[in-house]
Amino acid sequence: MQKIVTLTMNPVVDKDTHVAGIVPNKKLRCASPDYFAGGGGINVSRALQKLGSESLCMYLAGGPTGDHLQQLVSADKIDQKVVHIEGWTRENLSVTDTNTQLQYRFGVPGPHVKKEEWQRILTFLEATLGQDDFLVASGKLPPGVPTDFYVQVSKITDRNKSKLVLDTSGDALIPSMKANIFLMKPNLGELSTIMGVTSISAVDLEPLAKRFMEHYSCEILVVSLGAKGALWGHADELEHIPAPTVHQKSAIGAGDSMVAGMVHSLINGKSLGDAIKYGVACGTAATLHPGTQLCKKEDADQLFGWVMSNTVKKERNNSPN
Numbered sequence: 001m002q003k004i005v006t007l008t009m010n011p012v013v014d015k016d017t018h019v020a021g022i023v024p025n026k027k028l029r030c031a032s033p034d035y036f037a038g039g040g041g042i043n044v045s046r047a048l049q050k051l052g053s054e055s056l057c058m059y060l061a062g063g064p065t066g067d068h069l070q071q072l073v074s075a076d077k078i079d080q081k082v083v084h085i086e087g088w089t090r091e092n093l094s095v096t097d098t099n100t101q102l103q104y105r106f107g108v109p110g111p112h113v114k115k116e117e118w119q120r121i122l123t124f125l126e127a128t129l130g131q132d133d134f135l136v137a138s139g140k141l142p143p144g145v146p147t148d149f150y151v152q153v154s155k156i157t158d159r160n161k162s163k164l165v166l167d168t169s170g171d172a173l174i175p176s177m178k179a180n181i182f183l184m185k186p187n188l189g190e191l192s193t194i195m196g197v198t199s200i201s202a203v204d205l206e207p208l209a210k211r212f213m214e215h216y217s218c219e220i221l222v223v224s225l226g227a228k229g230a231l232w233g234h235a236d237e238l239e240h241i242p243a244p245t246v247h248q249k250s251a252i253g254a255g256d257s258m259v260a261g262m263v264h265s266l267i268n269g270k271s272l273g274d275a276i277k278y279g280v281a282c283g284t285a286a287t288l289h290p291g292t293q294l295c296k297k298e299d300a301d302q303l304f305g306w307v308m309s310n311t312v313k314k315e316r317n318n319s320p321n
Helices: 040-051 063-075 115-128 149-159 188-195 202-215 254-267 272-286 297-309
Strands: 004-008 012-019 034-038 056-061 079-084 090-097 102-106 134-138 163-167 181-184 218-224 230-234 237-241 312-315
Touching: 004 040, 004 115, 012 063, 034 040, 034 063, 040 056, 040 063, 040 134, 040 254, 040 272, 040 297, 056 063, 056 115, 063 079, 079 115, 115 149, 134 149, 134 254, 149 163, 163 254, 188 202, 188 218, 202 218, 202 230, 202 237, 218 254, 218 272, 230 272, 237 272, 254 272, 272 297
Parallel strands: 004 056, 004 134, 012 090, 056 079, 134 163, 163 181, 181 218
Antiparallel strands: 012 034, 090 102, 218 230, 230 237, 237 312
16 A cells, blocks of 8 residues: 655754734743644645645654654654654744734754764665655755765665655755656745756746756656746646635745645545645645644645636647757
């Protein structure tokens, strides 16, 4: 039976609070915070659980904050595999100014990870992944992990005939392009870095997506466009999927919810096009709620109907550049 494994190399405890007015040089009396298990793969597992799919959530954790993270994942009733490390798991903070409804997000680097610690991940993946399983590797790499780590991971998914879904950024982005990828979800900034351009206009997007598909070993490309939806490419198809306009309360975890929606749909036998449309619906649904609450199934299902009704399919042009 197919299974989903999520991998988070740089997890985080997300602390969310609000205050009436953010001003400098003054002690601000914030509300009691809410805590969420965070980091790319963990967020994908949390969103999958909300959508009705089970996953094995694998991540590195250390110190008291690592213990707290493990408790938070347990509270979400998600199956987990924790690789313990010496360094302390990081903690991020998001604060919403209730006077302006603006959200301020403060992130810190992750702990240094030793070679023997990150190598345990590879050993576990080798023993765990099977044919047609999905491995969702999401998030940046922490200090100490080599930038080609996801290439090493892809060799395992190749040997085990599993499917690598990759959503990364930072120093690992360019080296990861040597991996054999089933589905990759860059945003516009990440795609521009990969393709060596400073920015991407609406006119440039489709030709660049086409070039990406021709140059890299990636079966499915999904470029997330935020409030404008997504552009995806596969074989001879290129399709823009619009996102419904909603009142956004938080963008945290929207991309991870999008990935969860796509994988949830694919493992349940949906077509590729419908899976990506559902991913856009899930990403949009995540923005309806404050903090790191991610998508809710009832919201995603309702938004999916809008996405289905407003998507226009377009075939790829296979002529050379």
